[in-house]
Amino acid sequence: MKRTNCKIAFNDKLLMLFAIPLLSFIIPIVFFGCRLNRQPYFNVARFFSTFIIIVLLWMVNRYILIWCRKRYPRFSDVRKRLLIQISTMLLVTLLGNNLLHYILTETIFTENPVSVFDTDHLITSNAAAMFCLIMIIGIYESIYFMHELRSSVQETENLKRENLAAQLNALRTQVNPHFLFNNLNTLISLIPENPDHAVDFVQQLSKVYRHILEVKDEKSIPLKDELDVLHAYTFLMKTRFDKNLEVNVDVPAEKLQKRIVPLSLQILMENAIKHNIVSSDKPLQINVFTDNGSLVVSNNLQMKKQVNESTGIGLNNIRNRYKMLSDAPVKVTESETNFTVSIPLIEQ
Incomplete structure (x- = not known):
């Protein structure tokens, strides 16, 4: 596979090998009226002087183009990027073209010297430079736009598939035999000992x-709704693990109308319980709170030696679903004592 600069979006070596010599031949003929059989003659000196100018200006403008795309990579910055990019390329092309013309005619190709103050020559020369610049911008931007469009469509389709997989997996997880078995066993033990608690357990x-059925087609839901079902899920887990599991939720009221990817809190809590020891000797503590526009889920780290097979739901699904809604990333940090996931809160 041919290597390409990711900010160019295609291998432009063949383009330069073809376009630069072609322009070096066309520009003296079209813009300066050079001919093979009459004055002003089109000769080797004309060709190579034009060739040198085009090569240098092409490479400088190519560098500016790559730098601007790296500096302003987001779609929301396209207008700003193009404004800065085109302005810089225009200025560099005009200054560079006139300076190079002067240097070449004064030092190397001196057989047809041109006055610095020759207005007609300056206009023609700069018009030729603008023609090259427009061609460079047109080719590179059109190919880059098509590449980004294709990548965007492909990424959107992949994220849609991820979102659908997350929804289906979430439903499948909740109806799998292990989940039902554990909860039914808990319910069976509650019915004779504490019928009222058993009724509450069934309701939760x-x-x-x-909740899973209601949000399966939603891209985001209010944080308040997600916390409500988290309390229900916590009730089920606390009934099962009793004092061995502690869940603390501290979310200010003004944050409750922010939005969040559905089932994300339940997935994170489920993963914490699944991967960590929950016992009287090692109680598991899960904290849910807000920090700098994000919702943070943190638990003390006490990994199990053997972990059940993954259900397929996890951080990757949460990350990928967030890509459809926000530029802010899902942050995961792990220390010797804690595992923390920070998910962005989305504006309504």
Whole structure:
């Protein structure tokens, strides 16, 4: 596979090998009226002087183009990028063209010297330079735009598939035999000992299932709704693990109308319980709070030696679904004692 600069979007070596000599031949004929059989003659000196100018200006403008794309990579910065890019390329092309013309005619190709103050020559020369610049911008930007459009469409389709997979996996997880087995066993033990608690348990279990069905087609939901189902899920887990599991939620009221990817809190809490020891000797503590526009889920780290097979739901699904909604990344940090996931809160 041919190597390409990711900010160019295609291998432009062949383009330069073809276009630069072609322009070096065309420009003296079209813009300066050079001919092979009469004055002003089109000769080797004309060709190579034009060739040198085009090569230098092409490479400088190519560098400016790459720098601007690296400096302003986001789609929201396209207008700003093009304004800065085109302005810089225009200024560099005009100054560079006139300076190079003067240097070449005064030092190397001196057989047809041109006065610095020759207005007609300056206009023609700069018009030729602008023609090259427009061609460079047109070719590179059109190919780059098509490449970005193709990548965007492909990424959107991939994220849609990820989103659908997350929804299906979430539903599948909640109805898998292990989940039902654990909750039914808990319910069986509650019915004779504490019938009222058993009724509450069934109601909270129903709330979790109902929430999954309601949000399966939603891209984002209010944080308040997600916290409500988190409390229901916490109730189920606390009933099962009792004092061995502690869940602390501290979210200010003004943050409750922010939006969040559905099922993300449940997935993070489920992963924490799944991958860590939950016992009287090593109780698991999960903290949910806000920090700098993000919702943070943190737990003390006490990894199990053997972990059940993954359900397919996890951080990658959360990350990929957030890519459809926000430029802010999902941040994951792990220390010797804590595992923390920070997910962006989305404006309504």
